Amino acid sequence: MNNSGNTSSRRLYKRYRAEKRFKSLCILALCLAVAFLVTFFATLISKGYSAFRQAELRVEISFTEQSRQMPLAAVGDEVRYLVSRGWLRKVPRMLKENPELMDTTQKYWIVAEAEVDQYLKGKANKLRPKQQEVLKRLEAEGRTRLAFNTYFFLNGDSKIPEIAGIKSALIGSVYVLFLTLLFSFPVGVMTAVYLEEFAPDNRFTQAIEVNINNLAAIPSILYGLLGLAIFINTFGVPRSSALAGGLTLGLMTLPVIIITTRAAIRAVPDSIREAALGVGASRWQMVIHHVLPLSFPGILTGTIIGLAQAMGETAPLLIVGMMAFIPDIPGSFTQAATVLPAQIYTWSSSSLRAFESRTAAAILVLLVLLLLMNFLAVYLRQKFQRKW
Amino acid sequence: MKTMLRIILGALVVFCLGMGPAQAREQVKIVGSSTVYPFSAYVAEELGATTRYPTPVVEATGSGGGMKLFSEGPGMDTPDISNASRRMKKSEYERCQKNGVEEVIEVMFGYDGIALAQNVENPPLHLSLKDITLAVAREVPQGGELVENPYKYWDEINPDLAHREILIYGPPTTSGTRDAFEELVMEAATEEIEAYNGEYTQIRSDGVYVPSGENDNLIVQRLTKDQDALGIFGYSYLDENRDRIQAAFIQGVQPEPETITSGEYPVSRSLYFYVKVAHLDKVPGMQEYVDLFISEKMIGEFGYLKGIGLIALPKEKRDEIREKVEQRDLLALEDLS
Numbered sequence: 213m214n215n216s217g218n219t220s221s222r223r224l225y226k227r228y229r230a231e232k233r234f235k236s237l238c239i240l241a242l243c244l245a246v247a248f249l250v251t252f253f254a255t256l257i258s259k260g261y262s263a264f265r266q267a268e269l270r271v272e273i274s275f276t277e278q279s280r281q282m283p284l285a286a287v288g289d290e291v292r293y294l295v296s297r298g299w300l301r302k303v304p305r306m307l308k309e310n311p312e313l314m315d316t317t318q319k320y321w322i323v324a325e326a327e328v329d330q331y332l333k334g335k336a337n338k339l340r341p342k343q344q345e346v347l348k349r350l351e352a353e354g355r356t357r358l359a360f361n362t363y364f365f366l367n368g369d370s371k372i373p374e375i376a377g378i379k380s381a382l383i384g385s386v387y388v389l390f391l392t393l394l395f396s397f398p399v400g401v402m403t404a405v406y407l408e409e410f411a412p413d414n415r416f417t418q419a420i421e422v423n424i425n426n427l428a429a430i431p432s433i434l435y436g437l438l439g440l441a442i443f444i445n446t447f448g449v450p451r452s453s454a455l456a457g458g459l460t461l462g463l464m465t466l467p468v469i470i471i472t473t474r475a476a477i478r479a480v481p482d483s484i485r486e487a488a489l490g491v492g493a494s495r496w497q498m499v500i501h502h503v504l505p506l507s508f509p510g511i512l513t514g515t516i517i518g519l520a521q522a523m524g525e526t527a528p529l530l531i532v533g534m535m536a537f538i539p540d541i542p543g544s545f546t547q548a549a550t551v552l553p554a555q556i557y558t559w560s561s562s563s564l565r566a567f568e569s570r571t572a573a574a575i576l577v578l579l580v581l582l583l584l585m586n587f588l589a590v591y592l593r594q595k596f597q598r599k600w
Numbered sequence: 601m602k603t604m605l606r607i608i609l610g611a612l613v614v615f616c617l618g619m620g621p622a623q624a625r626e627q628v629k630i631v632g633s634s635t636v637y638p639f640s641a642y643v644a645e646e647l648g649a650t651t652r653y654p655t656p657v658v659e660a661t662g663s664g665g666g667m668k669l670f671s672e673g674p675g676m677d678t679p680d681i682s683n684a685s686r687r688m689k690k691s692e693y694e695r696c697q698k699n700g701v702e703e704v705i706e707v708m709f710g711y712d713g714i715a716l717a718q719n720v721e722n723p724p725l726h727l728s729l730k731d732i733t734l735a736v737a738r739e740v741p742q743g744g745e746l747v748e749n750p751y752k753y754w755d756e757i758n759p760d761l762a763h764r765e766i767l768i769y770g771p772p773t774t775s776g777t778r779d780a781f782e783e784l785v786m787e788a789a790t791e792e793i794e795a796y797n798g799e800y801t802q803i804r805s806d807g808v809y810v811p812s813g814e815n816d817n818l819i820v821q822r823l824t825k826d827q828d829a830l831g832i833f834g835y836s837y838l839d840e841n842r843d844r845i846q847a848a849f850i851q852g853v854q855p856e857p858e859t860i861t862s863g864e865y866p867v868s869r870s871l872y873f874y875v876k877v878a879h880l881d882k883v884p885g886m887q888e889y890v891d892l893f894i895s896e897k898m899i900g901e902f903g904y905l906k907g908i909g910l911i912a913l914p915k916e917k918r919d920e921i922r923e924k925v926e927q928r929d930l931l932a933l934e935d936l937s
Contacts, residue, residue: 297904301650336843371642371908448677452629452657533631536659537641540648548627548657558660561815562638563836563909568817 256579260572266361266374267329268321269295269350273303275313280304290346296323298375323363324356326373326566332356336565364573368539369555373566376559378574380541384454384534384549385523387542391458392465392522397515399462400469401504407470408477409499428467435464436531444532452533454542454549460528465518472514476507509596516589520582526553552578625676628656628886632666632683633776634814635712635834636871639905640683643893646904653885658683663776670874671696680879680886684872685712685776690936703877706931707890707921709899711911713835713855713868714780716848717820719827723762725848729866731758732850733789735766736809738802741795749804769819770803770832772811780869781832788866820845835860835868836909860911868911877928894922 271287273279279286283300299322307313330337331347339347350356367377411417439460443449449456480503488498504511529535535554542549552574559571630640637660648655661669663684670682671692678701688706696704716732718725734757739746754761771778782801790800803809812819816833823831824844831845835855838847847854851866859865873893880887892898898905901912913921923929 298649301646304650336841338840338842371638371645450677452659533659533661536657537637537644538655538657539645540655548629558637561634561817563816563834563840565840 256572256575259569260574260576262333262335263364263569263573264361265333265358266363267324267332268357268359269324269328270319270355270357271295271322272317272319273322274317275303275307276315280307291350294325294328294343294347296325296372296374298370298372299323321357321359323374326564329374330566332358364570368541369537369550369558370539371537373562373564373570376567376570378552378555378577380539381550381552381555381574382577383541384538385551387454387545387549388457388461388534388551389519389523391454391545392461393515393519395459395462396465396469396518400466400515401473401511403466404470404473404477405499405504408474409495409503424467424470428471431527432464432525433527433531435460436528438463439528439532450546450548452536452538452548452550453546455545456532457529457534457549457551458545460532461522461525464525464528465515465522468518468521469511469515472517473507473511476510476514477503479510480506506598509593509598512596513589513593516585516592520585520589523551523585524553524578524582526551526557529554552581625883627654628681628883628889629679630656630658630681630683630873631661631669631679632659632681632873633663633685633871634660635685635776636683636873638836638908639710639871639910640681640873640893642905642908643889643898646898647885647889647892651885651888653888656885656889662774667692667695667874670876671699671701674700674702674876674878676879676882678876680876680883681890682874684874685869686779687870687872688874688931688936690933693931693933693936701876701878703928704931705875705877705925705928706872706935707875707894707925708870708872708913708917709894709910709921710871710905710913711860711868712871712909713838713860713865713911714777714784714832715835715838715855716830716832716850716867717823717838717845718830718848719823720842720844720846722827722846724846725830726852727761727848727850728758729785729789729851730793731761733786733793736768736770736803737786737790737800738804739800741793744795746795749806749808752808765828766808767826767829768809768832769812769822769829770809771816772813775814777816777832777834781867784867784869834909835911839909857906857911861914871910874931875925877930880928890925894918894925
């Protein structure tokens, strides 16, 4: 009696030990994942936060005939190469639009050259000692400042780092996502509805099912090749256009939408279908009036997650020519456009040091957008979820 | 649900209307080398910002990929200009001819030095082309025969060098920089070494030479962490990072704009772009783009492109190029070697 109690308590002790070990392993795994995430965010934020502020100099601009022809002449010798060329080259256009400025001098806060920006932020720069002296004096006079970097959000891409921004890429991303949604959502949902509600269960539909699941797992670059072959080479969709990118990403998102939609439709209890059919509804009415509305939150969640995936994609877009320098905001779906991840990639390989912090800042913007999309998915699921 | 359907349908209709018939091209389309891409994009941006023409679209496809698209045909859906960090190959020229791209102007607009660099805290490093080749080649001559490369330290190759581990981060096989390195360093050196029997360009793969991806910034970052290592990349990356890396002397010369322009520095290549003449008068802004690119303001000794790492051609050559473009001097098969 005493003896068996001893063994059982020993066994119990062992089981507790095993449980503790397992638990601590799980916690360790979690810590590892959190550590990776924290380092990732810490590096990005520490590198990227400085890009949200941009150095500006208070400078006198003289609008003369000479500065209309040679914009560099509009500012004094001392600061000529300290202010951004990207700002100065707008002088002729300013004069054209506001002729009354001619022969006046105006004081502006002007965006500074990238090297000055680096200097004022205490980073490596190529300024000569003489230029640094000038800057020190300007600093003492209160003619330098670090202002919020509006250019980053209001300008398109540029090879002049201080005026480079993400606007055209962001708008390109919106275009592409819109087209992706427009293409993949109806096709995906209708495919799923047919497969779940109408299709007979035979070898053929089973084969289709297996293939769709398989397609969700193939590398995304293959969709790029497919898009190039079908849309660009066969249908003549213009290369680098949002249309080419949107359709290609639509192909990629399709399996995700089909799979999540089918799961959502399957979650609708059969009693609802039977009730609808029982009161004389046709199959089509049953689907449109009951099954689809009930499964809609699930479908929406799947679609948003699929789109979030498409938004962060670069590989297929490289193939259809969207990895390009496109600073202008695209005016239509057939014009050349680029997307945010593509711009991040090209910035990251730029030799100019000033792009380092801008790359990190653009990544932060992309991450925030993806986070918002995923929150939206969770919110919609919570809000519309039904329990039976 | 119904409103949702209506919205989708409405959007589809608007979308189809918006598509319209395929329009004539408004933008210049440029493809090609990722080394030329920053220069090309800079000029494109300048054209867009200072003239009434839209900004040309510049795509970095790599030199070979660009040539392939460029030589597809004369149609308006093919690119107008192809950038290259090497000269057009004969086979590419023949493909152009075969597909109806008969008239092509070749423009050489500058040089790019390829630097062999190390951490700035190291003592200066003097290497010859032969030293570098023996360090990276798959096989090296020993006693008149080729054997698997046994060298692990620089002083085993050349007793004048320090006892330092050989570790080189360089471009992968897909990169144009790698092609140029093989041609300018290895071919040049192995021609002189009898045991190789001509040119030899195979690079060892036992971990001494580490292919490091297309992004040269990553190689620069490695060098700041690893004092023993050397890195191979373009001059503009060296120029931007002088606070943390320094270039090795090759044959006694360091890569500087002057030494590269004069040809003293042995590891430098020419940068090109190729113009499809059939499009010149049809695509608005194309002639202006080409003229702006070869203007003194861009490729001159004090041009804007110098600021982002281009090495200027000598004055006579720049004038020659401008003359050539004005005359629309066409590229012929005999020009290519």
